[in-house]
Amino acid sequence: MQEILFNFISKYVSLTEDEQNALVSLDIFRSVKKGTILLKEGQKSKESYFVLKGCIRTYYVLDGEEKTTAFYTEMEAFTPPCVINKTPSEYYISCVEDTILTVSNSDMEVEVNSKFPKFEIMCRVLSEELLAKQRIDFDEFKTSSPEQRYLNLLQSRPDLIQRVPQHQLASFLGIKPQSLSRLRARITEKDKG
Amino acid sequence: MQEILFNFISKYVSLTEDEQNALVSLDIFRSVKKGTILLKEGQKSKESYFVLKGCIRTYYVLDGEEKTTAFYTEMEAFTPPCVINKTPSEYYISCVEDTILTVSNSDMEVEVNSKFPKFEIMCRVLSEELLAKQRIDFDEFKTSSPEQRYLNLLQSRPDLIQRVPQHQLASFLGIKPQSLSRLRARITEKDKG
DNA sequence: TACATTACTTAACTTAAGTGAACGAGATTA
């Protein structure tokens, strides 16, 4: 499992054995059961996540309804806004599947970054990349209809559609579960015709 | 004008006089006329922007139609995804108003960051903040109707509604200009009743 | 096993956005 993390890191910087050992000694690997809630609304947290295997989901509860905003799967990193802004969390984070991830702490990161400037650079580059990626996702979302968004998702993350419940997918697409059902039926109908 | 930049930077790191002078000597301040196109679709670029005064806009052209994806105004920084990903630009950047901004180059940034590790840290922190902010904006967009989005914008960036043409606002909100007109009329009607 | 709960689908109806067309006000140009 550690290999997955090191593979990921190697895309940004190359680590010496010392540095790798320093990382391992931080004891950041966690194995969590499906349904586990990693973070609750209103909680304060300093934790960042990196998914090695499995899937985690972020969501609000508005008027008793879950609004799913994102899924993070293999090789994806995530730091909740509340950690950056030092505010209570606006949403929940829960495990869609049994998941193996790393959990790191922002205090720990400050320390590692000052000891190894390499990590500082990696964090900057990674943040910039994620910002650009999220910008593109947002733009695509804005400029397309729910049906087009679903078709895009089918292209870009086909696995999600298999591994995630429909009603969570629907709210991730910004629509109601009934609309997703209907929209899927409409597509199937078109494919036939 | 330089003061505005230094005020912004001081929120992240404190600069010595030497460092300030180093920044000024880079000659990054630009004054551009309304309508100027800073970046065209298909172009490669290494430029990042920071708006001191005025407003710039990013947009695609899809099927001959402009799709406005973002506005950047006073004290906002922006690095196009194409700079991060080293790909040709997917969109245009143009000036909504006469604008004063800084234009920096990624080669220049690499150099400055290695000379002053302070800047490296500032870039990381800024990227993380922008990522968190954009995440919140995206989530809000996903979970609200066009009407709610307009009302949110009225709260969060009332200036935009004054300084930006309606049809650009509409596509920024993910709808057609006619729908924005109608929606505004609907709100005015509600306010009366 | 029986019962309850949750997930997904379908349907009828309501609401609002998309579409195409028309109009007037301003700005721009010949």
Next chain:
DNA sequence: TAATCTCGTTCACTTAAGTTAAGTAATGTA
């Protein structure tokens, strides 16, 4: 000045998402 263009608005019509309700299948629980 007259002609043109762009912008914002309005209207009638179409399309699709929201809402409410119901039904069925799958899952979880006593």
